[in-house]
Amino acid sequence: MSFAFMCILSWGVFAQNADEAETAVMTARFNASYDSLMHSFYLKNHSIRTGNHDATVSVADFDQIPDSVIEGRLKKLHTVIRMSYNEAVRSYIKTYLKIMSNRLDVMTSLCEMYHPMFEETLTAYGVPEELKYLAIVESAMNPQATSRVGAAGLWQFMYHTGKVYDLEVNSLVDERRDPYASTVAAARYLRDLHRIFGDWILAIAAYNCGPGNINKAIARSGGKTGYWEIYPYLPRETRGYIPAFIAATYVMNYYPEHGIKPHRIELPSRNDTVMLSSDAMYCFVEQYAGVSAEELRTLNPQYKTDFVPGSTGKYHLTLPADKVHGFITAEDSIYVHTQDSLQKKPVAAIEKEVKPSAGKGGGSTVYHKVKQGETLTKIAAKYGTTVAQIKKRNGLKGDRIRAGQRIRVR
Numbered sequence: 001m002s003f004a005f006m007c008i009l010s011w012g013v014f015a016q017n018a019d020e021a022e023t024a025v026m027t028a029r030f031n032a033s034y035d036s037l038m039h040s041f042y043l044k045n046h047s048i049r050t051g052n053h054d055a056t057v058s059v060a061d062f063d064q065i066p067d068s069v070i071e072g073r074l075k076k077l078h079t080v081i082r083m084s085y086n087e088a089v090r091s092y093i094k095t096y097l098k099i100m101s102n103r104l105d106v107m108t109s110l111c112e113m114y115h116p117m118f119e120e121t122l123t124a125y126g127v128p129e130e131l132k133y134l135a136i137v138e139s140a141m142n143p144q145a146t147s148r149v150g151a152a153g154l155w156q157f158m159y160h161t162g163k164v165y166d167l168e169v170n171s172l173v174d175e176r177r178d179p180y181a182s183t184v185a186a187a188r189y190l191r192d193l194h195r196i197f198g199d200w201i202l203a204i205a206a207y208n209c210g211p212g213n214i215n216k217a218i219a220r221s222g223g224k225t226g227y228w229e230i231y232p233y234l235p236r237e238t239r240g241y242i243p244a245f246i247a248a249t250y251v252m253n254y255y256p257e258h259g260i261k262p263h264r265i266e267l268p269s270r271n272d273t274v275m276l277s278s279d280a281m282y283c284f285v286e287q288y289a290g291v292s293a294e295e296l297r298t299l300n301p302q303y304k305t306d307f308v309p310g311s312t313g314k315y316h317l318t319l320p321a322d323k324v325h326g327f328i329t330a331e332d333s334i335y336v337h338t339q340d341s342l343q344k345k346p347v348a349a350i351e352k353e354v355k356p357s358a359g360k361g362g363g364s365t366v367y368h369k370v371k372q373g374e375t376l377t378k379i380a381a382k383y384g385t386t387v388a389q390i391k392k393r394n395g396l397k398g399d400r401i402r403a404g405q406r407i408r409v410r
Helices: 003-009 011-037 059-064 067-076 087-100 104-124 129-139 159-164 179-197 200-209 211-220 227-233 236-258 282-289 293-299 321-344 376-383 387-394
Strands: 271-275 316-320 367-369 406-408
Touching: 011 087, 011 129, 011 236, 059 087, 067 087, 067 236, 087 236, 104 129, 104 179, 104 236, 129 200, 129 236, 159 179, 179 200, 179 211, 200 211, 200 227, 200 236, 211 227, 227 236, 271 321, 282 293, 282 321, 293 316, 316 321, 376 387, 387 406
Parallel strands: none
Antiparallel strands: 271 316, 367 406
């Protein structure tokens, strides 16, 4: 009996133990990224209501669907990567149907916005188009997503890997959050991993845990090179990563078969970019070009502050397509007023004002700059937290705070 066949026979017991923990980890990460995503300009300004779908088939009904039906649907997908099916994949499909059923308005609309760019970029680097669904697993399609270990952006690059693939990270800019730049980096990285392992599934697994862990799993398996053969030797999260990717691919292609009919959200499908020749502050773009600072933050998640260091000649600003002409017309005024402002206030002091969120904050770290007359009690109420939690996060012994002080509130 082959090692691979023994693995398949053991899925029933294995899935009840390891896979439950793995799906819990993946679900928690998806929910955290999604909750953070809901604070973006466009989604905050669009009415999203839980249960606004026409769902004729409940998630519970999924248990009644034969394996042969799910497996047949996966085989019908036109993909370069073979979409394997087993109990682990089935478990993730059920999980994704559950967590995404009331979120598909957002997911399908984000796919309309990002997938054309994903497909064009992945194809240009010889990467299968279906890897566009990896961004759902990585970040719930949230450019501002940050993991507990510091990975950032749609494709969740760690600092070092991002640097290797030419993503600039400094005090003002984090290109891991730039949708286009990070997609180019992800395509290059996946292409390089495929060159190492000669297999797209192993390349995807290595994207999650690093090529070193894949090589260790291959060695511990006695030299096996199939993903399902080395499965038991992989890190826990990576054991769930491929099933989650297959599940996300399935759900985004077959959600109508499960009775889910999401409404369409009007997201800005038509944006354009302008290269800056000088520094620009969002407040003056808002004043002269009519694009709000909040919208600019959503469209340009790579900039850490409301300031773009355009004088370097290598940074762009993404704008709604219908606002580009107004920006170009007012460009000189924006630059002049920015320079005047910078002479009065150094760049280091320019920070985004972090507004309180209505939800849990998606696990992101949030800071607040204390204003004159504010107290811990007032700040805690503003952010939906407690004085005790703020004091603990900042190592405060008493209740005294001073104007200008920067404190962590989440």
